[in-house]
Amino acid sequence: MSYNATRQFFRNIRNLFRNFRESAIRHGRPTSDRARTQTVVQNFFLHIHPARTHTHTLKWSTTMGLGIMTTVLFLILAVTGILLMFYYKPSVETAYDSIKDIHYVVPTGRIIRNVHRLSAQGMVVLMILHMARVFYTGAYKSPREFNWVVGMLLLIITLGLSFTGYLLPWDQLAYWGVTIGSGIAGSPRDLTDALGITQYFDPGGLVREIMLGAHMVGQEALIRFYTLHVIVLPIALVVVLGVHFWRIRKDGGLARPVSADPPVFAEGVGPEDAPTKSFGLMAVVRERTPATDKEIENTVPSWPRVFRLEAILTMVALLIVVGLSLFIDAPLEEQAADPPVPLNPAKASWYFLALQELVSYSAFGGGMVIPGIIIVSLLLIPFLDREEDDVGIWFGGRQGRRITVLSVAYAVVVCVGVLAFTINFGWLRNWLPELTQKHVRATQIVIMLFNPGMVFVVASAIWSLGLLRLTNSTRMASVGLLTCALVFFIILTYFAAVHRGPNWVFYWSQADWPVIEH
Amino acid sequence: MQNELSGPRFEKQIERRDFLGLAAVWTFFGTIIAAIIGALKLPMPSVFPETDSRFPIGRPEEFPVGEAIHLSSRQLWVFSEENGIAAVSMVCTHLGCLVKRQDNDEFICPCHGAKFDSAGKVLSGPPPRGLAWLEITLGPDGRLIVDSEREVSAETRFKI
Numbered sequence: 068m069s070y071n072a073t074r075q076f077f078r079n080i081r082n083l084f085r086n087f088r089e090s091a092i093r094h095g096r097p098t099s100d101r102a103r104t105q106t107v108v109q110n111f112f113l114h115i116h117p118a119r120t121h122t123h124t125l126k127w128s129t130t131m132g133l134g135i136m137t138t139v140l141f142l143i144l145a146v147t148g149i150l151l152m153f154y155y156k157p158s159v160e161t162a163y164d165s166i167k168d169i170h171y172v173v174p175t176g177r178i179i180r181n182v183h184r185l186s187a188q189g190m191v192v193l194m195i196l197h198m199a200r201v202f203y204t205g206a207y208k209s210p211r212e213f214n215w216v217v218g219m220l221l222l223i224i225t226l227g228l229s230f231t232g233y234l235l236p237w238d239q240l241a242y243w244g245v246t247i248g249s250g251i252a253g254s255p256r257d258l259t260d261a262l263g264i265t266q267y268f269d270p271g272g273l274v275r276e277i278m279l280g281a282h283m284v285g286q287e288a289l290i291r292f293y294t295l296h297v298i299v300l301p302i303a304l305v306v307v308l309g310v311h312f313w314r315i316r317k318d319g320g321l322a323r324p325v326s327a328d329p330p331v332f333a334e335g336v337g338p339e340d341a342p343t344k345s346f347g348l349m350a351v352v353r354e355r356t357p358a359t360d361k362e363i364e365n366t367v368p369s370w371p372r373v374f375r376l377e378a379i380l381t382m383v384a385l386l387i388v389v390g391l392s393l394f395i396d397a398p399l400e401e402q403a404a405d406p407p408v409p410l411n412p413a414k415a416s417w418y419f420l421a422l423q424e425l426v427s428y429s430a431f432g433g434g435m436v437i438p439g440i441i442i443v444s445l446l447l448i449p450f451l452d453r454e455e456d457d458v459g460i461w462f463g464g465r466q467g468r469r470i471t472v473l474s475v476a477y478a479v480v481v482c483v484g485v486l487a488f489t490i491n492f493g494w495l496r497n498w499l500p501e502l503t504q505k506h507v508r509a510t511q512i513v514i515m516l517f518n519p520g521m522v523f524v525v526a527s528a529i530w531s532l533g534l535l536r537l538t539n540s541t542r543m544a545s546v547g548l549l550t551c552a553l554v555f556f557i558i559l560t561y562f563a564a565v566h567r568g569p570n571w572v573f574y575w576s577q578a579d580w581p582v583i584e585h
Numbered sequence: 586m587q588n589e590l591s592g593p594r595f596e597k598q599i600e601r602r603d604f605l606g607l608a609a610v611w612t613f614f615g616t617i618i619a620a621i622i623g624a625l626k627l628p629m630p631s632v633f634p635e636t637d638s639r640f641p642i643g644r645p646e647e648f649p650v651g652e653a654i655h656l657s658s659r660q661l662w663v664f665s666e667e668n669g670i671a672a673v674s675m676v677c678t679h680l681g682c683l684v685k686r687q688d689n690d691e692f693i694c695p696c697h698g699a700k701f702d703s704a705g706k707v708l709s710g711p712p713p714r715g716l717a718w719l720e721i722t723l724g725p726d727g728r729l730i731v732d733s734e735r736e737v738s739a740e741t742r743f744k745i
């Protein structure tokens with residue numbers, strides 16, 4: 068029969084839906100392993116996943132879903148953030164009122180704002196937990212050192228997002244929180260002042276001026292923070308997150324213990340003895356053994372198990388933040404920013420409270436030197452601890468669990484001890500009032516280097532080095548170090564949140580706070 | 586004996602090629618870096634939005650001897666005494682909160698609990714130095730003018 072265009076036309080109409088679907092999705096139903104593989108590989112949104120996933124990766128105890136949940140919260144933040152942008156006006160005159168409108172007038176505005184606030188907090192919590200899980204399972208070791216570094220970058224960007232977002236409501240809390248924050252950025256002046264070189268070399272002032280666009284927090288700062296918060300940092304985060312995920316695949320999937328892969332070589336022919344040249348392309352893979360045989364045994368198609376897990380985690384995260392948002396309102400002070408009247412106490416958001424406590428000993432020492440030491444130590448951990456035998460094992464086994472518990476106990480004792488001491492006896496200026504007032508500059512430098520925060524740092528370092536000698540293991544030394552750091556962080560955060568009242572004075576509880584008139 | 590390939594002539598040629606290649610690479614990065622530095626000049630403010638750092642606070646008669654007057658919008662305390670008049674900034678030298686004067690004439694900062702004595706010297710807490718004493722001059726219209734950018738040494742009083 069000859070070709071009849073009219074007939075064909077009607078047939079096309081009849082098959083419209085099927086043809087459309089086949090043009091978009093080229094593989095059949097995911098009923099065979101081959102089709103499941105295609106489902107992942109041919110879908111733009113899914114192909115960031117490997118076609119097959121190792122069974123160890125899918126275990127709850129491997130990741131606890133923390134990285135995925137962090138990602139989900141970031142996506143929620145992106146969506147709710149864009150919605151908030153429809154109403155938010157980044158100007159000193161209107162910012163506070165527009166947030167108030169969002170909160171009280173815009174339909175569902177309050178929920179969206181609450182979700183945004185809660186997800187931001189949740190993202191920081193989960194990110195820290197994720198980092199702790201990566202650390203305690205030894206997943207930062209070769210070949211994943213670089214992804215740990217990429218993770219540190221994510222940490223900094225995420226904290227930057229929180230900090231810039233904090234200013235946007237332009238209420239009293241925002242204003243004073245950011246005034247203090249920008250003061251920390253300018254705190255290298257403490258050092259340059261003490262050395263008397265601020266006139267010639269003033270990195271603190273420079274950073275502060277670039278950050279605020281002015282000498283004080285005002286309109287310039289607001290628009291700068293806004294731009295960083297809604298464009299610069301989110302894009303940076305997406306890009307770096309892309310690298311993070313890409314590296315997971317290039318590093319051979321998630322870290323797993325050697326025992327997760329049964330040996331595939333005949334006895335006596337260990338992977339080390341295997342000739343590397345003859346594997347051709349396989350030799351390029353950074354794993355020690357060619358992955359061909361092994362994979363089939365210990366992997367499953369990613370579809371549907373990985374996606375089912377991700378869907379569950381997404382729903383759980385969404386349910387929790389939306390559920391909580393119905394009951395917990397994002398804070399908004401009753402007053403717009405009022406520069407002449409500081410809030411008392413002016414507390415930063417909770418994850419900066421440990422920093423605020425450190426800063427209350429010394430601006431430069433607590434706000435720059437100690438965070439600098441922490442960031443550099445974290446960055447160095449995977450390069451200084453290269454023992455590979457306990458990769459993928461929580462705490463590296465029995466010894467590690469014991470060391471972790473001991474480290475917690477040690478850090479609690481040191482931290483509580485030093486805090487109790489400082490509250491009862493003060494610090495240098497209270498001990499030697501005359502001397503310190505006579506030698507202002509010298510005092511400044513001494514306090515910068517010798518303050519309670521520095522005591523924590525030195526105590527952690529000594530503990531870690533001691534473990535290095537005692538256990539003869541860099542892994543145990545690093546477990547001790549990070550455990551101390553986490554415990555100090557938690558205790559200081561708790562301490563600043565609960566026991567610091569007006570004038571940053573110690574109180575057992577908020578009920579004891581004096582009434583302050585402004 | 587040297588053969589053709591390891592001869593000095595050959596090595597030299599490789600070097601030259603390497604040099605040109607490296608020069609190209611560095612030119613590329615140099616260009617990009619220069620462009621970025623150029624772009625980053627923009628956020629560096631050359632003019633600051635803050636109003637003039639000099640502002641009038643009133644006629645000398647408004648500050649009778651023996652009184653301490655709080656100018657909250659200027660973030661200042663003005664002390665007038667027999668031997669002259671002085672303006673002390675309330676901006677905490679620690680991280681920029683505003684200190685409050687207590688009944689015993691000491692100053693306390695709400696943010697990290699710094700204490701300063703009545704002359705602004707640090708008593709306790711984290712501030713690196715005492716509160717700033719500011720320069721006071723007499724304007725042409727007979728009003729006192731404070732310059733918030735010009736610090737004078739503590740206890741400097743101006744006879745006007």
Ligand code: HEM
Pocket residue numbers: 130132133134135137138141194197198201206207211214215216217218219221222225308311315320321322
């Ligand atoms: C914005 C914050 C972050 C997000 C959204 C994120 C996301 C993820 C995800 C989804 C994974 C897959 C495995 C898992 O779920 O645990 C992962 C793995 C990993 N992350 Fe992150 N991450 C973030 C921050 C960090 C930080 C702060 C670090 C450490 C400094 C880090 C280091 C790593 C490493 C080394 C792996 C590989 C772990 C392994 O092989 O078992 N990440 N990340």
Ligand code: FES
Pocket residue numbers: 677678679680681682694695696697698699710711712
């Ligand atoms: S800003 Fe005054 S003590 Fe910190």
